[in-house]
Every structure is written in structure tokens, then in C-alpha cells.
Amino acid sequence: MAEEQTKVEPEPAEKAPAKPERTTQRRPARKDAAGNVVFIGIKPVMNYVLAVITQFNEGNGEVVLKARGRAISRAVDVAEITRHRFLKELVVKDIKIGTEEVTGDRGTSNVSTVEVTLVKGA
């Protein structure tokens, strides 16, 4: 149950079929030094909030939310809801924005990305 929640698939429309270097991001979230990753897609916000809470309850000190395109605003929602309503000790450690090339039906296009790193505050 917990593991299924952890691996949240990106929304199908945003999948890039031919970018081998990105396949590492599709693996199930690992518990390593970089912290666990929750991919934000098109599911309801609370699904992702639950995934983040699960990560912290499993003992992780850091969780990274990753989103692309229109899911970026949902990632911000997930971060805000989690830290204001559920885990009030959470702190936004870092926010990064970037651009990825996505190869879709209509050729290559650029999509914005965001990474929000949440950590348990002191």
C-alpha cells in the first residue's frame, strides 16, 4: 500500500518516449541520500499529499516533489497542503526550476519542470 502510493506516475500526456537519460526518474523512489521522490501528475492533490506523508512516516528526512508542465501548480499545492495541514514541522529546503525537451506526437517541445525539496525542520 505504502509502496504503491510512493511511485506516482507522471501524467501520460507528458511522457517522453525517447529520452533514455530520463528513465532513471521513472524508477520507484529510492531511499538514498538524495531522499525520496514523488512525481506529481494528474491525480487528485490528496493522493500526492498522502504519498509525501507516507515517505516521512517511513523515516525519510527529505522528500522531493517533481512535476512538469501544468502539474507544476499541483506540486506547489501538495507542498503547501502537506506542510500547513499535516506535517507542520516541514520546511521548504529548496525549489528548482528547469526545462526539459519532450518528444511527443508533434515533434520536440520544451516543458518546464520544478523540484520542491521538503525536509523536516529542526
Next chain:
Amino acid sequence: MAEEQTKVEPEPAEKAPAKPERTTQRRPARKDAAGNVVFIGIKPVMNYVLAVITQFNEGNGEVVLKARGRAISRAVDVAEITRHRFLKELVVKDIKIGTEEVTGDRGTSNVSTVEVTLVKGA
């Protein structure tokens, strides 16, 4: 022309009718120490990109993009397009996320916000 581009209205659906403390955000962008502000709404991305470029060309060293709700992903698009395609010396100095209470037709609800600060790099 340039001044009109600078003051970009937030999208109408996101306007909060009764929040007096937020009215300061509605003023035309000022050239003060805090830098100029471009509000990201529902217009096409390039409108806002042009507004940001105009701000920097007028001599501002810093421009803040502000967005709420679903416009957050557009704000990230504006930042990424501006610094990758037009002003390559720009650096993302800071990104803040937050929550605002919005009073709408169906009562009060929370909406996520983002502030992206762009500065001319060294």
C-alpha cells in the same frame, strides 16, 4: 506601451473581492529596491515574457514574477523562456511558495502562490 505591459492583471477568476491587505499587489509595478513585479495571469506566456524583458531593458536589475493557482506553471514557463531564449544572463535568485486565502463566490478557499525572482547575473 511599456508601462501597459508592465502592469499585467491577474486572471479574473482569481481576484479576491474582499482582502484589503492584498490591494497593494494590484498597484502598477514600482521601481523600488524590491524590484518590479509582473503578475502572471491567463494571458499567453509571451505577453509576460515581453513584460519581463521590458522591465530589464528599462534598467531594473531585478524582476519578481508572481502567480497564483493554475497560473503558477505559467510563471515558471515565463522565467524559463525569458532566461533561455532572450536574456541569457538572467539568474533565478529566489523562488518562494506560499498560500493565500481567497474569498470567492463559494466562500473562502486557499490558493497556492509563487514568487520567482529573476536578476541579471554577474
